[in-house]
Amino acid sequence: xxxxxxxxxxxxxxxxxxxxxxxxxxxxxxxxxxxxxxxxxxxxxxxxxxxxxxxxxxxxxxxxxxxxxxxxxxxxxxxxxxxxxxxxxxxxxxxxxxxxxxxxxxxxxxxxxxxxxxxxxxxxxxxxxxxxxxxxxxxxxxxxxxxxxxxxxxxxxxxxxxxxxxxxxxxxxxxxxxxxxxxxxxxxxxxxxxxxxxxxxxxxxxxxxxxxxxxxxxxxxxxxxxxxxxxxxxxxxxxxxxxxxxxxxxxxx
Numbered sequence: 001x002x003x004x005x006x007x008x009x010x011x012x013x014x015x016x017x018x019x020x021x022x023x024x025x026x027x028x029x030x031x032x033x034x035x036x037x038x039x040x041x042x043x044x045x046x047x048x049x050x051x052x053x054x055x056x057x058x059x060x061x062x063x064x065x066x067x068x069x070x071x072x073x074x075x076x077x078x079x080x081x082x083x084x085x086x087x088x089x090x091x092x093x094x095x096x097x098x099x100x101x102x103x104x105x106x107x108x109x110x111x112x113x114x115x116x117x118x119x120x121x122x123x124x125x126x127x128x129x130x131x132x133x134x135x136x137x138x139x140x141x142x143x144x145x146x147x148x149x150x151x152x153x154x155x156x157x158x159x160x161x162x163x164x165x166x167x168x169x170x171x172x173x174x175x176x177x178x179x180x181x182x183x184x185x186x187x188x189x190x191x192x193x194x195x196x197x198x199x200x201x202x203x204x205x206x207x208x209x210x211x212x213x214x215x216x217x218x219x220x221x222x223x224x225x226x227x228x229x230x231x232x233x234x235x236x237x238x239x240x241x242x243x244x245x246x247x248x249x250x251x252x253x
Contacts, residue, residue, distance in 0.1 A: 168195070185218060
């Protein structure tokens with residue numbers, strides 16, 4: 001980011017969340033955060049990277065807070081300012097594993113295709129052509145509706161995943177988010193023992209997890225198949241059934 005600089009070494013960052021902490025009750029409105037903006041000691045390349053030596057002298061603002069309550073973000077972010085005789089430089093580093101995006105180009109292409117098919121249907125005169133176009137239009141409308149529903153559910157899925165902790169089972173929300181991060185199937189292994197069936201064999205090197213695998217299809221489709229190594233020791237099976245308060249008699253034959 002570039003802008004004309006004036007002869008000053010102080011700049012105000014009027015960015016939402018740039019407060020050192022949330023205001024205490026009764027403090028009133030928030031105050032702008034003032035941070036030092038140092039003169040660049042050398043050339044700065046505008047290349048999306050902050051590896052020029054000049055950035056080593058920049059003040060690092062990294063205590064961001066999320067308004068309105070002022071809680072600290074789960075993932076780190078930082079901002080730096082420098083200036084020289086020509087420009088004001090702002091460098092920002094942001095990490096957020098919750099940020100996801102729809103493929104807008106696919107959505108736009110689908111809507112353009114829908115409009116074209118509807119024009120073709122209006123102009124079509126042969127019955128079989130009308131039937132084919134009507135079928136394609138119906139399928140395309142269903143796809144667009146699915147994309148819209150997915151967008152509406154995105155915030156709830158992210159909120160659910162943010163509460164995930166070790167020992168929890170992967171639900172549909174978490175599986176959807178994981179599978180959206182890859183363009184190929186993903187294999188998730190060694191689930192916590194407490195969330196899986198009693199007959200799954202614990203891992204020899206870590207009895208807290210089992211020897212299982214779930215395969216998640218890409219692009220948000222989630223689990224498509226799963227399996228595990230079965231426990232083959234009778235005493236271990238009976239112990240797990242007691243832990244789960246299962247009656248062994250129900251499994252006799």
